[in-house]
Amino acid sequence: MSTPTKAHPGTLDAMLVGTSAGLRKALDLVARYADCAAPVLVVGETGTGKDLVARAIHYLGPRRDGAFIPVNCGALPDTLIESELFGHARGAFTDAARTRRGLVREAEGGTLFLDEIEALSPRGQVVLLRFLQDASFRAVGDDQTHKADVRIVAACNVDLFSLSQQGGFRSDLFFRLDVLRVDLPPLRERPEDLDLLVPHLLRGVAQTTTGPPKAISDEALALLRSLSWPGNVRELEHTLVRACLSTTAGCIDVDTLLTSSPGLREAAAQRSGERGCASLREAKRAAVVNVERQFVMEAMAVGNGNISEAARICNMQRATLSKLVKKHGDALACRDRGAAKPADTGRSLYLTTTSPTIRTSK
Incomplete structure (x- = not known):
């Protein structure tokens, strides 16, 4: 199921490359967590480097001379979970022709990396929870209980807390694993x-x-x-x-x-279209803001600075105008300082004192 990996000297920068704030924060946590023995939960989308973080925690910590044992939880056969994790004695079941140590014993003095922990079956979650409670286990077909000395690092690509709240993952196991956490930002960020x-x-x-x-x-x-x-x-x-x-x-x-x-061409075109749509939305929002600001400035001008009077002239609710005044107070402040007065064209672009309706300029 897994091959023991001996730790080797290394630095974080040799494994995870970048200077962005999100990545540096994650790497700082890795360096801080490496020296303690508490479980770590690494959270990130597929391909973000969760396995590299797990290895870095192992290599930079005091267990670097022990084995690093990665386990794909989604690949653990439900009927053989105890045997895979804890081993079995010879003759414990059909096809058990020899004694097997199990992954936990392989990781003794090192790190057991539980990848895709969200894919662990309900039965597997019970087995793992029981082991985490006191770090003791018993091999299949063996009547002797053993104590394990392993560091647990788990990884998931979903919101494990939300999954536990929805009943898709044991909440008690989640809290056992989520002692220390490293969140890896996606590459797009x-x-x-x-x-x-x-x-x-x-x-x-x-x-x-x-x-x-x-x-x-x-x-x-x-x-x-x-x-x-x-x-x-x-x-x-x-x-x-x-x-x-x-x-x-x-x-x-x-x-x-x-x-x-070839998929890059389509992805690039789609990305360009998304940016174009975003630019159009921003332009629309900016236009609305400009219209509102001009309206507020002219409304308060015809109302001589009195919100109630301005609302009456504009034939609108006072509360509505009051919200606009609060929203665009900076424009009014500039007007009062003479920095942004409406152009004197002989008539208002938005208001008229003879007709309290709002209209657009021709």
């Missing part, structure tokens, strides 16, 4: 990190291919920064692998990216 992350990933690609690391053009890097990356760093890495293997040139340009990953 830290596009500035691609300036360091892309060259770092390209160097990694070069280690598995022939030739020196490839460079990337400014235009290609700008394209990568503009995308939302639902698969996060893993998706970015796969995109760069395809780009490197599809060209013999020493530099990756936009054409190389779009040719090697």
Whole structure:
């Protein structure tokens, strides 16, 4: 089910690359949590590097000389959970031809990394909760209880608290795991990190291919920064692998990216359309604000600064005008200082003293 991984010397910056505030906050927590023994819950979307965080916690802590045992909780067979975690004695059940140590014993003195903890079956949750209560276990077919010395790090890509509130995950197990927490920001929230992350990933690609690391053009890097990356760093890495293997040139340009990953063209077009829609919405909001500000300034002018009188002239509720006055008080302050008076065109663009209706300018 899992292969023991020996810890090796390393630094956080060698594993998780970036300078954004969200990532640096997460890395600061990793460094702080590495030296204690309390369970850690790592939360982040798929591809954000939860496994790297778990390894960093292990490598930077006092258990670095022990084994790091990753466990995919979604792959644990429900009928063999105790055997997988705690081992079994020879002859404990059919096909148990030899004694098996189990993942907990493999992680003795090290770290047990429970990946995709949200996928653990209800029965598996009961088994894990029982183990976490006193760190003791019994192998299948063995009548002796053993104590374990392992650090627990779990990871999930969903809101585990909400899932527990909805009955999809045991709340008592959630609180056992959620002692310390590291939240990893998605790549779309830290596009500035691609300036360091892309060259770092390209160097990694070069280690598995022939030739020196490839460079990337400014235009290609700008394209990568503009995308939302639902698969996060893993998706970015796969995109760069395809780009490197599809060209013999020493530099990756936009054409190389779009040719090697056709989906990028559609994603880039969709992203551009979203930005266009967002710009239109902002323009509409700005236009409404400008109209409201001009209206308030002229209304208060014809009402001689009296909200009740201005509301009567404008044929509107006093409370409505009062809210607008509070909302655009800065414009009134500028007007009073002579910094932003309505243009004197002989008539109001929005108000008329003979007809208290609002109309747009021709």
